[in-house]
Amino acid sequence: MKEIILLKDGEIVLKGLNRRSFEDVLKKNIKFALSPLGRFEITSAQSTIYVKPLSENIDLDEACERISRVFGIVAYSRAAVCEEKTLESVLQTAPAYLEKTLKSAKTFKVEAKRSDKRFPYKSPEICRELGGVILEKFPHLMVDVHNPEVTVYVEIRDFGAYIHCDPEKGAGGIPVGTGGRAAILISGGIDSPVAAYMMAKRGIKLTAVHFASPPYTSRRAEEKVVKLLQKVSRYAGRMTMYTVPFTKIQEKIKDDCPEELFTIIMRRLMMEISEKIALDNDCSALITGESLGQVASQTIGALGCTDEATDMVVFRPLIGMDKQEIIDISYKIDTYETSIEPYEDCCTVFTPKHPRTRPVLKYVKEAQEKAGFAPLVDEALQNLKITYISADD
Ligand code: ATP
Numbered sequence: 001m002k003e004i005i006l007l008k009d010g011e012i013v014l015k016g017l018n019r020r021s022f023e024d025v026l027k028k029n030i031k032f033a034l035s036p037l038g039r040f041e042i043t044s045a046q047s048t049i050y051v052k053p054l055s056e057n058i059d060l061d062e063a064c065e066r067i068s069r070v071f072g073i074v075a076y077s078r079a080a081v082c083e084e085k086t087l088e089s090v091l092q093t094a095p096a097y098l099e100k101t102l103k104s105a106k107t108f109k110v111e112a113k114r115s116d117k118r119f120p121y122k123s124p125e126i127c128r129e130l131g132g133v134i135l136e137k138f139p140h141l142m143v144d145v146h147n148p149e150v151t152v153y154v155e156i157r158d159f160g161a162y163i164h165c166d167p168e169k170g171a172g173g174i175p176v177g178t179g180g181r182a183a184i185l186i187s188g189g190i191d192s193p194v195a196a197y198m199m200a201k202r203g204i205k206l207t208a209v210h211f212a213s214p215p216y217t218s219r220r221a222e223e224k225v226v227k228l229l230q231k232v233s234r235y236a237g238r239m240t241m242y243t244v245p246f247t248k249i250q251e252k253i254k255d256d257c258p259e260e261l262f263t264i265i266m267r268r269l270m271m272e273i274s275e276k277i278a279l280d281n282d283c284s285a286l287i288t289g290e291s292l293g294q295v296a297s298q299t300i301g302a303l304g305c306t307d308e309a310t311d312m313v314v315f316r317p318l319i320g321m322d323k324q325e326i327i328d329i330s331y332k333i334d335t336y337e338t339s340i341e342p343y344e345d346c347c348t349v350f351t352p353k354h355p356r357t358r359p360v361l362k363y364v365k366e367a368q369e370k371a372g373f374a375p376l377v378d379e380a381l382q383n384l385k386i387t388y389i390s391a392d393d
C-alpha cells in the first residue's frame with residue numbers, strides 16, 4: 001500500500017503575503033532533513049504539505065521522526081493513499097491500512113473532509129458508509145463520536161484520497177532561516193544548547209561560537225560541544241562553529257584584572273569577540289543560555305555590564321526559566337546526557353572566590369581598559385578554528 005506524509009504548517013499561515021516564501025523555506029528544510037533517507041517529492045496545496053516517497057523501501061518511521069524535528073510544522077500524519085479517488089477505494093483502503101489499530105481499540109469514529117467538492121459523496125455520507133464497513137469488519141468496535149479511542153480520518157483532496165489516524169504533534173515554531181541569523185555562544189553546559197534550540201524554533205539560522213582555553217580546557221571538552229551542536233542541528237539545520245582560542249585572554253584577565261571582576265570581564269570579552277564573528281557571518285544578534293539569577297554573572301547588574309560590551313541585540317531565551325524547566329527541554333532534544341559529561345569549561349578556569357554580583361560598569365570598564373585586551377582579541381580572531389556541523393555526521 002502506498003503511503004505519504006501529510007503535514008500541517010503552523011504559524012506560516014499568519015504571514016500573509018510572505019506565506020509563499022515561508023513555505024518554500026519550510027519545504028527546503030524538510031527536503032534537507034529527509035535527504036539521507038532517499039528521494040521525496042514535496043509539494044503544497046490547501047495549507048498542507050505533501051511528502052511523497054519516490055525511492056523504494058524508504059524508512060517512513062525514520063522520515064516521520066525527522067519531520068517531527070522540523071520547525072514550522074504543527075502536526076503531521078502518516079497516511080495511506082487510496083488507489084483511486086472513489087468511495088469504493090476508500091472503503092477498501094481504510095480497514096486494511098488501519099487493521100492493527102482498529103483491532104486493538106474499543107471505540108472509534110470516522111471523520112471525513114472533502115475539499116474536492118467534485119467528489120460525488122458528501123462528508124457525512126462518507127462517514128456513514130465507512131463507519132458501516134468498519135463495524136462489519138471489526139464487530140468488537142463501537143462508535144463513539146465524542147471521545148473515541150481512534151479517529152479514522154478520510155481526506156478527499158484534489159490530488160487523491162488519503163486515510164490516516166490522529167495526527168502527531170509537530171515541532172511547532174517557524175521555519176529555520178525565515179527569522180534571520182544569530183550567533184549562539186555555546187559552552188558544553190546544559191543551558192546554551194537549549195537556548196540554541198529555542199531560537200532556531202523562532203526561525204533563526206545559527207552560527208556557533210565556542211571559547212576554548214587549552215590546556216586548561218581539554219580536547220574532549222571541545223568534542224563535547226561538537227556533539228551537542230550535532231544534536232541541536234537535528235532541529236536547527238547545518239551550522240558553522242568557530243572555536244576561539246581564549247587561553248591568553250583568560251591568563252591576562254587573571255594577571256591584570258581585579259579578582260572579583262574576572263568573570264564579568266571575561267564575559268564582556270566573549271561578547272566583543274562573538275560580535276565580530278557574528279558580523280562576519282551575517283548575523284544580527286547574539287544568543288546566550290543565561291538565566292536570571294542562576295549564577296553571579298547572571299544578575300541584572302552583571303547582565304547589564306555584559307550587554308554593554310556589544311551593540312548587538314542579545315537574545316537570552318532562558319532568562320525567565322528555572323533550571324528544571326531548562327533540563328526538561330534538554331531531555332526532549334537529547335542534549336542532557338552529553339551536557340552532564342564532566343569536562344571543564346573555560347568559565348570554570350580562574351573563577352574568583354567572591355565574584356561581584358553588582359558590578360559597577362564604570363569600574364569594570366576602567367579595569368578592562370587598563371589591562372588592554374585589543375591585541376589579544378585581534379590575535380584570537382585571526383586564529384579561529386572552523387568546524388562544520390551537520391546532524392548526520
Ligand atoms: P551553560 O549551561 O550554557 O554553560 P551556565 O549556566 O553554565 O550556562 P555560564 O557558564 O555563566 O552559565 O555561561 C553563561 C552563557 O555564556 C552560556 O549559556 C553560554 O551562552 C555562554 N558561554 C559560557 N561558556 C562559554 C564558552 N566556553 N564558549 C561560548 N559561550 C560560552
Ligand code: MG
Nearest residue numbers: 187189345347
Ligand atoms: Mg557553563
